[in-house]
Amino acid sequence: MNRLTTVLSTLRERRKKALALFLTAGYPAADSTPGLVLSLAAAGADIIEIGMPFSDPLADGPVIQQSSATAIGNGVTITGILDGIRKIRESSTVPLVLMGYINPILSYGSDRFFRDAASSGADGVILPELTLEESVRFKTEIDRNGLSQILLVAPTTPSERITAIDAASGGFLYCVSTTGVTGSAGKGTPEDFLFRVKACAKKNPALVGFGISTAAEARHAALLSDGVIIGSALIRRLSEGEPVASISGWVRSIREALPAT
Amino acid sequence: MTGEEREAVLSWPDRRGYFGPYGGQFVPETLVPALRELESLYESLRNDASFQGEYHRLLTDYAGRPTPLTFAARLTAHFGKGRVYLKREDLCHTGAHKINNTVGQILLAMRSGKTRIIAETGAGQHGVATATVAAKMGLDCCVYMGEEDVARQRLNVRRMEMLGATVVTVRTGSRTLKDATSEAIRDWVSNVKDTFYIIGSVVGPHPYPLMVRDFQSVIGRETSAQVLEAEGKAPEYLLACVGGGSNAIGLFHPFLGSSAIMTGVEAAGEGLDTGRHAATLTRGRPGVLHGSLSYLLQDANGQVQLAHSISAGLDYPGVGPEHSALKDSGRVRYVSVTDSEALEAARLLSRLEGIIPALETAHALAYLKTMMMETRDDDVVVVSLSGRGDKDMETYSTHSE
Ligand SMILES: Cc1ncc(COP(=O)(O)O)c(C=O)c1O
Numbered sequence: 001m002n003r004l005t006t007v008l009s010t011l012r013e014r015r016k017k018a019l020a021l022f023l024t025a026g027y028p029a030a031d032s033t034p035g036l037v038l039s040l041a042a043a044g045a046d047i048i049e050i051g052m053p054f055s056d057p058l059a060d061g062p063v064i065q066q067s068s069a070t071a072i073g074n075g076v077t078i079t080g081i082l083d084g085i086r087k088i089r090e091s092s093t094v095p096l097v098l099m100g101y102i103n104p105i106l107s108y109g110s111d112r113f114f115r116d117a118a119s120s121g122a123d124g125v126i127l128p129e130l131t132l133e134e135s136v137r138f139k140t141e142i143d144r145n146g147l148s149q150i151l152l153v154a155p156t157t158p159s160e161r162i163t164a165i166d167a168a169s170g171g172f173l174y175c176v177s178t179t180g181v182t183g184s185a186g187k188g189t190p191e192d193f194l195f196r197v198k199a200c201a202k203k204n205p206a207l208v209g210f211g212i213s214t215a216a217e218a219r220h221a222a223l224l225s226d227g228v229i230i231g232s233a234l235i236r237r238l239s240e241g242e243p244v245a246s247i248s249g250w251v252r253s254i255r256e257a258l259p260a261t
Numbered sequence: 262m263t264g265e266e267r268e269a270v271l272s273w274p275d276r277r278g279y280f281g282p283y284g285g286q287f288v289p290e291t292l293v294p295a296l297r298e299l300e301s302l303y304e305s306l307r308n309d310a311s312f313q314g315e316y317h318r319l320l321t322d323y324a325g326r327p328t329p330l331t332f333a334a335r336l337t338a339h340f341g342k343g344r345v346y347l348k349r350e351d352l353c354h355t356g357a358h359k360i361n362n363t364v365g366q367i368l369l370a371m372r373s374g375k376t377r378i379i380a381e382t383g384a385g386q387h388g389v390a391t392a393t394v395a396a397k398m399g400l401d402c403c404v405y406m407g408e409e410d411v412a413r414q415r416l417n418v419r420r421m422e423m424l425g426a427t428v429v430t431v432r433t434g435s436r437t438l439k440d441a442t443s444e445a446i447r448d449w450v451s452n453v454k455d456t457f458y459i460i461g462s463v464v465g466p467h468p469y470p471l472m473v474r475d476f477q478s479v480i481g482r483e484t485s486a487q488v489l490e491a492e493g494k495a496p497e498y499l500l501a502c503v504g505g506g507s508n509a510i511g512l513f514h515p516f517l518g519s520s521a522i523m524t525g526v527e528a529a530g531e532g533l534d535t536g537r538h539a540a541t542l543t544r545g546r547p548g549v550l551h552g553s554l555s556y557l558l559q560d561a562n563g564q565v566q567l568a569h570s571i572s573a574g575l576d577y578p579g580v581g582p583e584h585s586a587l588k589d590s591g592r593v594r595y596v597s598v599t600d601s602e603a604l605e606a607a608r609l610l611s612r613l614e615g616i617i618p619a620l621e622t623a624h625a626l627a628y629l630k631t632m633m634m635e636t637r638d639d640d641v642v643v644v645s646l647s648g649r650g651d652k653d654m655e656t657y658s659t660h661s662e
Contacts, residue, residue, distance in 0.1 A: 055564040056434070056550060058443045059450065060558045063432065077562045102287060103548045107563025129287040129549065133277065154291040156453060161294075179291055180451040 004123035004148050004171045006093035007046055008205050011227070017084045017258040018172070018207055018227025019218075021234055021251065024067035025084065026076030027053075028238050036244065041094040042100055043248035044255035046104045049229065050190065052100030053117035059128050061183035063232040067239065082120040089121035097128040097150065097171070114141045121233055124148035124171045132165050139168075140190035148172075152181065155179050155193040159200045173197070173204040174229070177221060183232030184211045194224035215257035220256045230254065262592060269515055270592055273583060278467020278553075281589065282483045283582035286466040287549045288446075295453045300468045307475065312368065319364045320479065323397070324354045329485035330643070336612040341630065342346060343636040344492070347616070347646040350508065357619065358480060358508045358646030359390035363459055364477035367394040370457035377456045378402045378618075381445040383410055383438030383504065384574030384621060385417025386622055386648055388460030402426040407437040410573040416652045435567045438504075438577045442551050462505025463581030466552030470581050477511025483662045484643055485515055486501035492641050500632065501645035502625040503542070503595065504574045506581035508647040513593060519651050522594075525584060526628045528570035529597035534655075539568035540597040541580040543587050557581040571600035571656065572620035574648075598627040604660050606630075607650060619648035 001009075011018050021040050023035050053068035053076055060068070085096055097115055105113045105127070115124065124147055130138070135151060140148045148171030155164050156179060166173050175197055177189040186243050189208055197206050208221040209229030213236075218228045237247050262270070273280040286296060294386045306312040320326040328603035329352065333345040352360035354387035362378075370378060378395045380402070381387030388404040396400035404426050411418055411430050421428050442464075449458045463470045463477075488496045499516060501509035503525040513523045530538035538544065541556050548557035550565055557568040570576040587593040598606075603620060606627035607648050618626060636642060650657065 042423070056439065056443050058551070059448045061447075069434075072564060074629070103550065103559065104563035106548055107559060128289050129552075131286055131288065131290065131293050134287060135287060152290045156291050156294045158294060165290075176289075176291060179453060181447050184451065201470070252601070256616075 002049065002123040002146055002148060004097065005075030007095050008172060011046060012133055013206065015261040017222040018046045018205065019044060019255055019258060019260060020207055020227065020229040021045045022049040022051055022229060023050040023051055024064060024071050024235060025081045026071035026074045027067040027235070028070065030074040030076060033084045037088050038092055039096065039244050039248055040251055041092055043251035045094070045251060047095045047097060048098045049099045050081065050085070050105060052078060052098060054101035054104055055103060059181055061181040061232060061241070063183045063235050078104055078113065082116055084121055085120040091103055095123045096121065097124040097126055098122050102127055102129050110138055111141050114138070114145045114147060118145035118147050122147065124150050126150045126174060128152055132161070133170055135168060150174050152176055153188050153226070157194055162197060162200040166203050169204050172226070173201050173206045175206050175208045175225060177208045180189060180211070182210050185217045189221045189224070191224060215254045218254050219257045219259060228258070240256065262449050262590065266590060268519060269589070270590055273586060274467065274471055278471065280470070280583045280586035283555050284467055284470060284553050284586040285548070286464050286552060287554065288552050291450050292453060292461050294462060294616070299374070302369060303472055304337045306372070307502045309527065310420070311470040316365055316368055319418065319609045324360045324364055327483045328352050328478065330484060330491065332491070332628055333614050335597055336610065339613060342638050343633055343640045343642050345629070346641065346643045347490065347614070348480060348512065348643055350480060350645060350647045351616065351618065351649035355390045355393050355649065356521045357384070357386040357390070358388040358477060358511060360393065361479055361511065362473050362476040362507060363390040363394045364389070366459040366472065367398055370400065371398060373457055375455055375457040376400060377452065379405070379445050379448050379456055380461060381438065381441040382403045383441065383460060384572070384619065385410065385414040385421065385574060385652060386574065388426070388428070389417050389420045390419040391423070391459050392424035395426065396424045403429060405429050405431050405441040405447070405448070407431045407435065407441045409436045410438065410441070413656060414573050414652050415655070416613065436479065437573065440555065446551065462507040463583060464505040464551060464579060469555065470583055473507050474510045474514055474583065475483045477507050480511035480645065481513060481515035484512060488641055488643065494641070495519055496638060496643045497640040498632065498642040500526065500625050500628060500642065502526045502575065502621050502647060503580060503584060504577055504621060505579070508580065508585055508645050510514060512643070512645045517592060519559065523592070523631060524628065525593055525595045526596060526624045527597040528572055528575035528624055530569040530571070532599055533597065537569035539570040539575050539577060539596065541578060542584060542595040543597050545578070545657055547585065551580045552586055553582045556580050556588070572603065572624065574619070574621040575624060596628055598624050602627040604657070607657065615647065617650035618646060619650050622647045622652045
């Protein structure tokens with residue numbers, strides 16, 4: 001058990017839905033991330049995903065493309081991101097999941113990356129370009145270091161494949177709610193997809209992400225799943241310069257909108 | 262290479278789309294089912310007589326194949342040795358080899374039942390070739406093109422528009438082929454249900470590098486028969502420019518089992534040491550971009566570096582996975598020439614042979630002056646004349662001395 005799996009099972013026992021928030025590391029400023037993580041956790045986030053910026057984020061919409069470019073311009077590197085995690089761990093046990101494109105990890109050295117991620121205090125990884133088939137190549141290293149490898153399913157994923165991906169996934173199952181890039185607006189979460197996930201994925205809690213931006217959307221998605229992930233909507237608020245106190249208020253309102261299980 | 266190594270090279274890719282360690286499928290889950298469908302569709306048609314018949318009929322009746330193999334008498338005299346031939350892909354309909362591939366992929370699109378076509382383009386040749394076949398088949402077509410390329414290849418933008426395609430100007434990142442490709446992939450992720458993505462080179466996730474290679478291999482097969490007819494033997498040297506690498510693999514692949522010496526020419530831009538170049542195989546290291554593992558121009562942190570070339574079609578920090586494997590195996594050698602060497606070669610070919618080549622092609626031609634130093638008197642050299650230079654007239658005139 002790591003912090004992630006512990007928190008998820010506690011939530012289940014308490015019949016609560018999970019709220020995960022995504023931040024781009026090093027955004028808006030190079031050293032913003034540790035402070036933001038602590039504030040968001042205090043406001044009610046159960047899990048924080050820390051996005052490791054990449055120059056060519058091809059599964060992301062304009063908001064995260066922009067935050068990634070700014071973060072790279074701020075000089076963010078994997079080494080810096082892991083230092084930030086160590087800093088968070090001085091005062092918080094909130095589960096931290098590293099999310100990113102594969103190339104910077106290959107460049108850092110994948111074995112070294114999983115080892116350093118775990119020792120700095122990360123609990124899991126989400127690598128959206130790694131398909132079920134490609135994820136096998138890192139499984140041993142990820143397991144050895146006690147990290148959860150969180151895999152994704154999408155509305156286009158056939159039912160048997162959902163079962164196979166769930167079986168290979170650790171921590172939770174990431175349900176991509178729309179056929180599109182991150183931040184795709186207003187298509188709503190297809191209910192038939194989440195019904196299929198519920199029927200096919202029995203091993204992990206299912207969390208829904210991509211394109212959820214309001215408390216109402218979060219509530220709707222959570223009714224059909226074990227929790228929600230919010231990314232672009234948070235990054236957009238940061239990009240507009242909204243004060244952290246106000247963002248925390250928004251996070252609390254989402255937390256309160258989530259139904260009990 | 263040992264016989265065993267040669268066998269391995271000829272068997273690529275494996276079932277998971279790997280050429281040695283390169284290739285694969287690095288894509289968001291949303292696209293995986295579409296790629297699976299495409300794999301099985303292509304698998305079922307690859308050796309299907311009616312599909313191949315239809316493909317070759319279109320190449321003949323519509324695209325203008327076979328293309329001639331032209332003996333370059335004055336160019337040969339200029340070097341004073343060897344026998345230089347030009348494989349005339351510039352004479353294909355739309356002016357470059359790109360149509361060989363789009364004809365094949367549009368037939369796959371028709372069979373897949375998808376109604377909307379998307380493509381990325383750098384020089385605009387692939388965009389034009391895609392818009393052309395989409396018009397012929399009556400399908401909607403949307404082409405992504407970087408802002409810098411829209412400016413430097415304006416003629417091709419007008420052509421795509423006249424053919425009824427929508428050209429989307431990409432203003433993110435490098436504003437060239439790399440970001441046009443990223444935007445096309447984002448479109449595909451968002452519209453995968455009704456959209457077929459026609460990739461323009463031997464790049465992207467499996468099965469694209471395989472399909473595009475197969476569709477372009479007509480270049481090498483024709484060359485083999487034509488050289489045999491003209492010279493009574495196989496060519497000793499093959500030479501082609503490498504952007505993503507489709508015209509090069511098309512020429513090379515049928516000869517991989519032969520003893521021909523093959524050279525791929527990348528763009529050295531303003532010079533390899535200026536940092537402003539697109540010499541991926543020469544200066545890159547393995548990494549993942551746009552769905553496959555291959556050599557990649559990247560910085561110490563694994564961020565993709567901006568490429569630079571005067572030629573929009575070579576201005577790309579990645580390269581096809583099969584070329585990465587061919588480089589490591591030593592079967593093909595990869596070199597680079599600068600912007601100014603390419604411009605000089607374009608002028609030389611125009612004056613000596615009456616053919617104005619595309620800037621991409623000019624890179625292959627520019628390496629002749631180095632390569633001809635090693636050839637023997639009767640060695641046959643075939644250059645892939647991948648495209649014609651109409652689209653580059655503005656660049657040629659601004660750089661004329
Ligand atoms: C005439 C011509 N040659 C070569 C290329 C480079 O592509 P590839 O390396 O895939 O042949 C292009 C690309 O736009 C082109 O237009």
